Amino acid sequence: MKELFDVTIIGGGPAGLYAAFYSGLRKMKTKIIEYQPQLGGKVLLYPEKMIWDVGGQPPILGDSFTKQLVQQALTFHPAVCLNTKVDVIDKNKNGHFVIRTDTGEEHYSKAVIMANGGGIVNPQKLKVEGAEKFEMTNLHYTVPSLRSFKDKVVLISGGGNTAIDWAVELLPIARKILLVYRKDVLSAHEAQVDQLRNSNASLLSNTTITKLIANPEKRKIEKVQLLNSKTEEVTLQEVDHVIVNHGYNQDASLGFAPSLHIEKKDGYFYQGTATGLTTEKGIFAAGDILSYDGKINLLAGAFQDAVNAVNAAKTYTEPAAESIAMVSSHNDIFEARNRELMKELVYEN
Numbered sequence: 419m420k421e422l423f424d425v426t427i428i429g430g431g432p433a434g435l436y437a438a439f440y441s442g443l444r445k446m447k448t449k450i451i452e453y454q455p456q457l458g459g460k461v462l463l464y465p466e467k468m469i470w471d472v473g474g475q476p477p478i479l480g481d482s483f484t485k486q487l488v489q490q491a492l493t494f495h496p497a498v499c500l501n502t503k504v505d506v507i508d509k510n511k512n513g514h515f516v517i518r519t520d521t522g523e524e525h526y527s528k529a530v531i532m533a534n535g536g537g538i539v540n541p542q543k544l545k546v547e548g549a550e551k552f553e554m555t556n557l558h559y560t561v562p563s564l565r566s567f568k569d570k571v572v573l574i575s576g577g578g579n580t581a582i583d584w585a586v587e588l589l590p591i592a593r594k595i596l597l598v599y600r601k602d603v604l605s606a607h608e609a610q611v612d613q614l615r616n617s618n619a620s621l622l623s624n625t626t627i628t629k630l631i632a633n634p635e636k637r638k639i640e641k642v643q644l645l646n647s648k649t650e651e652v653t654l655q656e657v658d659h660v661i662v663n664h665g666y667n668q669d670a671s672l673g674f675a676p677s678l679h680i681e682k683k684d685g686y687f688y689q690g691t692a693t694g695l696t697t698e699k700g701i702f703a704a705g706d707i708l709s710y711d712g713k714i715n716l717l718a719g720a721f722q723d724a725v726n727a728v729n730a731a732k733t734y735t736e737p738a739a740e741s742i743a744m745v746s747s748h749n750d751i752f753e754a755r756n757r758e759l760m761k762e763l764v765y766e767n
């Protein structure tokens with residue numbers, strides 16, 4: 419018989435990670451299932467952006483924030499399954515949830531927290547032959563480190579907010595910025611577009627990448643062939659890096675067995691309450707996936723949702739349990755850890 423967990427969290431983004439910490443604090447046997455090879459959710463899309471609006475947290479880079487979130491989530495050693503896509507959730511005759519994955523595995527749980535955010539989000543890839551070969555070198559779908567673009571020639575493909583945002587961000591860092599976009603106009607915030615137009619960046623409208631020309635030894639793109647769809651002119655551009663921002667593919671295909679009546683809003687979000695309830699008993703939700711009046715689609719909102727969803731899951735699995743947990747500063751569960759931390763603090767000072 420497969421191991422039974424008190425709560426299984428679908429999605430290892432901010433909501434799921436904080437839920438894992440909090441369910442550990444509530445002494446629940448916890449599992450996280452995440453499709454991506456890494457924990458972090460959407461914050462992995464903005465590793466080099468500064469986050470300012472989390473209470474009590476000084477400005478912090480997305481990448482560092484993810485590391486902190488993951489460290490906190492692992493405090494009580496939840497089971498973590500990466501590279502695992504949840505396809506269907508069902509219930510067995512014992513009243514336990516059966517979570518089926520794309521590889522045919524089954525996971526068993528007394529309660530489920532849906533923290534699947536915007537679904538599975540993957541960047542739209544560049545549709546040019548052989549492009550995937552350069553993903554390990556100088557073709558990027560997100561910006562892992564601004565420093566690696568210092569004094570480089572960077573070609574950015576895309577006409578939306580993300581592409582323009584990176585172009586502006588890299589202006590003072592890169593030697594040269596070229597922005598190529600398919601349409602006549604850029605569809606991004608006016609102030610950002612103006613900033614770019616008033617800079618020395620080259621903006622090439624009606625232009626697409628048609629070929630990547632590589633140095634076979636270094637397996638790096640050296641030149642990019644561009645086509646102007648209006649003039650039909652073909653040009654070659656020498657580059658050090660190519661960044662592609664053509665939007666995202668969203669896979670929100672997670673299904674529930676017909677006996678589980680999860681109500682949706684606008685076809686995708688789970689209709690629920692501010693206390694983390696969905697329309698199915700035993701299935702709770704937190705973060706971007708959950709919709710209710712007064713919902714805040716921010717990290718701060720995801721954390722509040724996570725606490726509510728865990729508290730609801732706790733009383734669902736143990737009806738005699740307190741409805742809320744003791745605050746962390748007075749919670750006995752941290753006693754041994756606090757002694758260690760206090761020793762370190764005293765020793766350091």
Ligand SMILES: Cc1cc2nc3c(=O)[nH]c(=O)nc-3n(C[C@H](O)[C@H](O)[C@H](O)COP(=O)(O)OP(=O)(O)OC[C@H]3O[C@@H](n4cnc5c(N)ncnc54)[C@H](O)[C@@H]3O)c2cc1C
Pocket residue numbers: 428429430431432433434451452453454458459460461463464468469470471472502503504505533534535536537538539672704705706707715716717718720
């Ligand atoms: C560019 C950008 C900048 C932002 N900046 C800020 C900011 O400055 N401040 C702020 O407060 N908020 C910001 N946000 C919003 C914030 O990132 C989100 O509110 C937050 O990530 C929501 O967390 P979540 O855990 O609900 O969902 P997500 O972060 O979307 O995580 C959901 C996870 O579930 C996984 N998943 C989905 N479906 C399945 C499945 N079927 N099986 C297994 N796993 C699955 C996904 O792979 C993903 O890892 C920003 C968002 C973006 C896109």
